[in-house]
Amino acid sequence: MRSDVRVVVARYNEDVAWLEQTGLDYVVYDKGPDPVADARILPNIGREAHTYLTHIVREWDSLAPHTAFVQGDPFDHLDPDRATGPQDLAAMIIxxxxxxxxxxxFAWFKLKCDGLGRPHDLNKPENEGRWAGWGKDIPVERVFRELFNAEPPAHYVARAPAGLFCVSAARVRTRPRAMYEHALRLIEDDPHDAENTGHAFERLWQLIFNGNTLWNKDTYA
Known part of the structure; x- marks a missing residue:
């Protein structure tokens, strides 16, 4: 088994048997009512961002050289021309x-939005009740200001929608551990994502991991 990559899975109730087909080292963080064997149990809060940030903070000194962060069932969001199954996903990670x-x-699409996450579908009548933050905007700019010592852009291009991406440990560590701890507190303060805080991270991963150390704050309250 390769030692240079690890797959981190945010699971609720999905069938994650596909992980064995990747041939890669993996860890499952489980928030569901029926956790799989050997999973690390987390409270069901903060969407997948809570899972990913938890892993980074806890494993800071032992991160794999490359970590793939994925949801329990990532395949509907992958490019059907390049990745249709577990082995294809593993090849992309490798x-x-x-x-x-x-x-x-890894998603086949990108999202473009403003500082309020617009356009989004959190106010469509057919989606009422699907999210605690239904009917509200996504606080992309607010979270940006919490994380970075920089002026927020007018528009954001989310290059890791659906929370599917691979990042190197070196790139993770271009930000201080304190930033990730602060990000985790932001999510924990909105545990049911009623203000869409966790949702905002989906629009910000590419900036969190862009390697621009000039954006780092001296301290994180």
Whole structure:
């Protein structure tokens, strides 16, 4: 088994048997009512961002050279021309490691939005009740200001929608551990994502991992 990559899975109730087909080292963080064997149990809060940030903070000194962060069932969001199953996903992850790619999103699409996450579908009548933050905007700019010492852009291009991406440990560590701890507190303060805090991270992963150390704050309250 490769030692240079690890797959981190945010599971609720999905069938994650596909992980064995990747041939890669993996860890499952489980928030569901029926956790799988050997999973690390977390409270069901904060969407997948809570899972990913928890892993980074807890494993800071032992991160794999490349970590792929994925949801329990990632395949509907992958490019059908390049990745249709577990082995295809594994090949994408391995390419990132072998080519030294610092960050790559795996979804077949990208999202463009403003500082309120617009356009979004959190106010569509047919989606009422699907999310605690239904009917509200996504606080992309607010979270940006919490994380970075920089002026927020007018528009954001989310290159890792659906929370599917691979990032190198070196790129993770271009930000201080304190930033990730602060990010985790932001999510824990909105545990049911009623204000869409966790949702905002989906629009910000590419900036969190862009390697621009000039954006780092001296301290994180």
């Amino acid at each position: 390419r990132c490691a072998e080519r030294g790619v610092p960050f790559r999103g």
